[in-house]
Amino acid sequence: MNEVNFSRAVKEVKFGAWILDPKRQTITDGDVTRELEPLLFKILCYLILNNDQIITRDDLVSDVWCQNYVDNNAINRAMSELRKVLKSDKQRGLVVKTHYRKGYSFFLKTEIVYQEEVTVKATPGAIKPASKPQPAAKTKPNYLLYSVLTAACVAMSVFGITYMTKAETPLEAQIERQSVAYQESLLSWAPGRYLRTILSPSKQLLAFTFVPQGQTREMLIVKDLSTDYEKKMANQDADLYPIGWSSDSSRLFYRATKGERCEIWQVSSDFESYNKHLFDCPLQIKQGAGVGRDYFVYSKPNYRGRDELSALVSYNLSTKEEFQLTSPSLNSYGDRFLMYEPKIERIFFERHQFDARELYMTDLEGSSQIKLYESNNPIWSISYIPETHALVWFDNIENVVYEYALSEKRLVRETQLQTDNIFATSQALSPNELLLTSYPFAQDIYGLDVKSMELDELVSSKHINFSGVGGEDKTLFLRYESGVIHLAYKQGEQSVATQVPEGNYTALRHSSISGQLLLRESNTMHLYDEQFTLLKAIEVDGVVISAEYLLNGDIGYVMLGDKQSANEVYVYSQQLERSKKLPISNIVWFAQLDKHQYVMLSSNDKLLYFDIATGEVAQEVALQYTTELHLVAVGDGRVFYSNGKKVYEVVDGMSTELFDMGEKKVTAITYNASQQALVLSTVAQTNNQLIKLEAPH
Secondary structure, three states: OOOOOOOOEEEEEEEEEEEEOOOEEEEEEEEEEOOOOOHHHHHHHHHOOOOOOOOOOHHHHHHHOOOOOOOOOHHHHHHHHHHHOOOOOOOOOOOOOEEEEEEEEEEOOOOEEEEOOOOOEEOOOOOOOOOOOOOOOOOOHHHHHHHHHHHHHHHHHHHHHHHOOOOOOOOOHHHHHEEEEEEEEEOOOOOOOEEEEEOOOOEEEEEEEEEEEEOOEEEEEEEEOOOOEEEEEOOOHHHHEEEEEEEOEEEEEEEEEOOOEEEEHHHHHHHOOOOOEEEEEOOOOOOOOEEEOOOOEEEEEEEOOOOOOOEEEEEEEOOEEEEOOOOOOOOOOEEEEEEEEOOOOEEEEEOOOOOOOOEEEOOOOOOEEEEEEEEEOOOOOOOOOOOOOOEEEOOOOOOOOOEOOOOOOOEEEEEOOOOOOOEEEEEEEOOEEEEEEOOOOEEEEEEEOOOOOOEEEOOOOOOEEEEEEEEEOEEEEEEEEOEEEEEEEEEOEEEOOOOOOOOOOOEEEOOOOOEEEEOOOOOOOEEEEEOEEEEEEEOOOOOOEEEEEOOOOEEEEEEEOOOOOOOOOEEEOEEEEOEEEEEOOOEEEEEEEEEEEEEEOOOEEEEEEEOOOOEEEEEEEEOOOOOOEEEEEEEEEEEEOOOOOOEEEEOEEEEEEEEEEOEEEEEEEEEEEHHHHHEEEEEEEEEEEEEEOOOOO
């Protein structure tokens, strides 16, 4: 067993531009100070203390995670996060080195400063705390180190559950798993679309948005769950959307929007005695809640000037002042408010990373932030159960109810719903009673002929279909069904699921040259032939956020950096089986336009035409008609993009509209060279229902 922790005599450790404070678990370069999460701090200390050797994955599992098994994805994710933390404007070089198929090592020289001001310089070779000379005759066991390691293993087994897979371990074995056929009943009979449900802290009132069939305006409804009585509020000129409740359940915060105008209001639960405008919101606020009588805590977008990035802020209703509670990573989607629980005075929020969703708990000042759990799927809402001091939430991807014991900091129960139905928003009255909306969208795939501009339906079903690509005689796509993601294809009128193993796939790509398929997961690209036989799995040391086939069959991909300006761009050669880094950053996607140029999408909505021969950007084109996201595809020497509402072509630096998708929203776009058509994955709104699920007694 290797050393894991520094002696208490160590005051600080210097390496590169950083100074590590082991007591405070912080690093600073003089300008930037960062507090390390417990796992990242432990890994960093472990690498420094054992910098005379290559640390294998088995070493990390045994000494850091203190478990028998840890998924490779968890290790990759942790090492990627550590590298992000160790980068700054002053520290740009390599700190942790990856040894291919071997492990990791600490790359920099280190200097240890002890409390007694004794300094020890360490070049490659293990760092050992200074000690008095000892007789060589007999070696005594280090009981102090053993105690520290034992305590660390116990702590990591509790707090590190989010890095575990479903493999059976002593901790996982304690999770109670069951499958239940819930009884379903309708809570409302009116035809239309039921959106965004919010349960009051008292669990007596349910607020939701409703759009009656045949209408477009969103009205606000509060339903008394004990009497089934409903109060409605509508505005002919604005859409109304619930944001959250006051801590005593007497008032509701809501958003009123008309065109580009957005306002935040607070109304009494009876919709009669109180209704007051609070402030205008340049960008739409989606979730928040009242804290006491004086504060409104909510997710505020446009953190650091990025529309899609949110941080939690606390707004003083009396003074109109606000202060920031959280500081999310710039290379993420930020923090989304979930709940304020007055009984324990804690705020819960979800931190949306590119490859994971993290559940956090913090106090009212945001000073004590504790990571509770990590999930591959979104955590849309949570409820607090005071009788068991537990959190309950519903995973609508896997149709599973999760119960998390706050006293033990771990999952204690998983309940699988025996249903193939797809649900959207959810609220938990208890682990045995759920309030849900059925899925209000149809997710279909269309082909747009770029010559005739005719739209053809390729894939339509009750299931969730996404990431469609086209072949010569079939349409391939990913389908979410019964809690899992399948690779499927449609040939003629028949849709067929392939024999490819189920996985957490995020995107699918097809090579018109070789017929290969690329299925992308967070840090792995799986390559299959036309018979769906696995050819190879390309695993990278980080998170892949986009990948495309190039014209010669190689693969261009972008790997997540600590911020978007530090994203790394690579070309993987299938012949040489290795990657080459391109001299460019600030990129989120790229593909090959012709034999001379790559087309790249920057994080600030610009198309960059990259000259392959010179390695330089030859032209920049700012995309027009911006929304939160641009979707780009290239084919036959042409560049297409969509802002979700319309499809455009970029010609001579100008955007030309090709097609208006109407009520359909584009979520993914690819080009089918054999058909000379764009393949568009879409979402369209449909009627749904408000439902209550109850477990049988």
